[in-house]
Amino acid sequence: MNPHIRSPRPTRPAPRPLLAFALALAVAFTAGCGDKSLILRVDLLSFLTPEEQDAHYGPVPGGITDSVEVVRSRRLNLLPGLEDVASVSDVQLEVGAIIDNLTGAGRGRIGVYLSPGGTDPFVADTTPIEGTFEVDGAMSDTIQTVHVGDTDLAELFTSKEAQIGIRVVLESTAGGPPLEGDIRLTTLRAVVTAKEAVFE
Amino acid sequence: MLHRIALAVIALVAIAGPASAQSFDARRLGMGGIIVSEVTGSATQNVAYRAVPKPGKSFGGYNAIPLPLGLIQYFANPPEFDPDNPNFNVFEIAALIGRTPWTLQLIESEPLSSDVVIDIAQNSLAVDLGELQRLFPDESIRYGISWQSPNFEFGTRNVFAGVRPQTDGFNSLDLDPALQQALAEGAPFEPNSVYGVTDVAQGQTAIAFTAGAALPLVAPRDAPEGDPRRGGFAVYAGARLKYLSGVAFWRGDAAGSFATGDTIFGSTTPIEASYSADIRDASNPKFGAGSGTGGDFGVAMFVDHFEIGVGVTDLGSSVKWDRTDLRRITYDSATDENQTVVLERDVPYTSRYPVTGSLNVAYRTGHTMVGGTLDRTSNERWIPRVGFETWSGTVPVRAGAYVDTYKQVQFTGGSGFKLGSIGLDVALATNSRGITASRGLELAASLALYN
DSSP states (O other), X not given: OOTTOOOOOOOOOOXXXXXXXXXXXXXXXXXXXXXXXXXXXXXXXXXSOHHHHEEEEEEEOTTOEEEEEEEEEEEEEOOTTHHHHEEEEEXXXXXXXXXXXXXXXXXXXXXXXXXXXXXXXHHHOSSOEEEEEEEESSXXXXXXXXXXXXXXXXXXXXXXXXXXXXXXXXXXXXXXXOEEEEEEEEEEEEEEEEEEXXXX | XXXXXXXXXXXHHHHHOOSTTOOSOHHHHHTTTOOOTTSTTHHHHOGGGXXXXXXXXXXXXXEEEEOOHHHHHHHHSOOOOOTTSTTOOHHHHHHHHHSOTTEEEEEOOOBOOOOEEEEEETTEEEEEOGGGGGGSOSXXXXXXXXXXXXXXXXXXXXXXXXXXXXXXXXXXEEEOHHHHHHHHSOOXXXXXXXXXXXXXXXXXXXXXXXXXXXXXXXXXXSOGGGOGGGSSEEEEEEEEEEEEEEEEEEEEEEEEEEEOOSSTTOSSSOOEEEEEEEEEEESSOSTTSEEEEEEEEEEEEEETTEEEEEEEEEEEEEEEEEEXXXXXXXXXXXXXXXXXXXXXXXXXXXXXXXXXXXXXXXXXXXXXXXXEXXXXXXXXXXXXXXXXXXXXXXXXXXXXXXXXXXXXXXXXXXXXXXXXXXXXXXXXXXXXXXXXXXXXEEEXXXXXEEO
């Protein structure tokens, strides 16, 4: 285990009555409104602690591959009852991060793993959403990726909870100084588009 | 599932409102629903009109028999009532309740249609209802019906007695300013804030035994053939007193709220919700469960082709119920418990009927009449109306407009023909009933039996 990985804080499930109220309201008023949608824009980043939004990587010696878990298997409380009342037609996941590399050169990829509640996302999700970057010496890089059209994600976001994990994999260039720096999540947002189904 | 559907229908009907602004008489509807002395039902809204002489040939007095065109449409294409059927649509059920059986929907109004966007973050929640925001105006959301027919009334123009049912129902929903702004303007829900809603609903029915008199205070002077509509001066007044035998009564006063914590979606400060409703109802609904009195009053004046009328119905109408029960139903999320406590049992209670009325003005010249009416409805709204009618031989042309309870102008028009003592009137009228901002178009028709 990499000694520089910061341990995430215990998970904090979000209480749901107000979400349920908002959902009920939205479903009531999208019902029968023709070809219109219920759009949930969830700022997942805001539910992470500051410690979960930043991670330090390295030093990774040249020629070595290592990984950092930015978010370690955190539970996400989604909207209860959504699967009963709405059929999710699309899920879009936006991921953004800033890399502040201090030393070394290499490539990296940030992976967002999502899986059903109660499972280990790093095991259950074999096709994580990934964004890549390359660094060389002291520099900053920005990752911004938008993932759309994933049917597995659509199914996941109609359930009442899910697990999320975020991991950065680093490949340090052989022969160079150790790869070391910081990564900060800037965007983690899900946009769920649903059609009402309660009165169909 | 069924009760969720029932709740949805009730909610939608409460928001959409009924067809209360409509007249069943096609002639009157074609004139924007205005009241003038010669239209059917004028004496119901202004009892003084009972004493006004029947109009001459220039302004046909008549009895209207509305044709139930809406029933034809219903039976030709009935909605699906089985919630398990894929064709079931709760909006169609709500729309059905909002319609009248007397009108044929030619063009359905477009339901409000809008994406609903919910933005969620740990300390933020915003709901953008788009066009649906207009459903939450910055005032009470009121719904009311008043039903007083069939009205069996016998007697002369000046003295009469009768019997009729007297039923009214209303619902008044108020959001507090913070909740109203959150729903109507998409304002974010704030931490450490309380959002509340209050609702008052009441329904009651009684049998009204009536007796009254309508007399000329000033008999027609200088009126051609004694018809004050054609000129001259006359003043009439009337009163209809009622003895009300109460049958059934129900009233609910409810208040609900929820409070956000330091963090809207934080784990240590959960949303606290509470609800309290006081429900009072007649212990034993039956004929004679309560008794009361009330009255309708009216004045009409004719001055040189002008007609002015003021009618007030149910002034002071109330029923004292002999025995009512009062229960308080509460819910508190802190304990997650529903509780029902009986506060009173078999105690007398006095309920009131809403005062409704109308102020109307008309001017006649030749075969043409223009008029206006300001209606006070049972849900405490003012409805202004204007209308016009002119006759060319046996064919009338009518037009009118009124402002509905959503403050949207609606337009009407109509025509027909008269053959001897029988006529047929048709009217086209726009409406915005239901959850809509657009106008639909409906057709009404009625037979006219001229005096």
